[in-house]
Amino acid sequence: MLKPQDIVVLLKVHSLGSVWTYDQLAKSLKMSSSVVYGALQRCEKCHLYHVQRRKVLKGALEEFLVYGLKYVFPAQVGTLVRWIPTAHSAEPLKGLLMVSDNNAYVWPAGSGKVKGQEIKPLYQSVPKVVGNDSLFYELLCLVDGLRVGKVRDRELTAVELKKRLYE
Secondary structure, three states, rough: OHHHHHHHHHHHHHHHHOOOOHHHHHHHHHHOOOHHHHHHHHHHHOOOEEEEOEEOOOHHHHHHHHOOOOHHHHOEEEEEEEEEEEEEHHHOOOOOOOOHHHHEEEEEOOOOOEEEEOOOOOOOHHHHHHHHOOHHHEEEEEEEEHOOOOOHHHHHHHHHHHHHOOO
16 A cells, blocks of 8 residues: 655655645655655555644654565665665664675665665655755665664664654
8 A cells, every 4th residue: 555655755744844835845855746645645544644733653653664664665785886875874874883885775876976785765766855854864764774774783773763753
């Protein structure tokens, strides 16, 4: 029922707080308003979002991300590319884990400073829209950490995700 972009929309809603319109949200994600609207409708049906209160249901979202995301939207590691670091190759996980630069994960989008193994983002526009919102970028990196990390990495990622959801 859920689509990968639904998670992206929810995380952006969380990072924006309560002041946004569908049009603003859509433009900030490089999506159409109808895609955003549909995403939030599906999230309400799955008890991750309350449409009338315009509120992300943080406990349910945390539970889904930590325990279900890797099964519903698994990440597949691809070839070496350059672009934006994600998962344990970006903050906040990069500073907490000892990871070799040879094991970097990146979102592909053309050229970039970091070379690593490709992970397809949950939605195609993610590499283009994370630059202006550090909380949103961190949340997406943590989500990728849950999708590709080993058990110890996922446990640490879950702690960091919880901090950012409830701040």
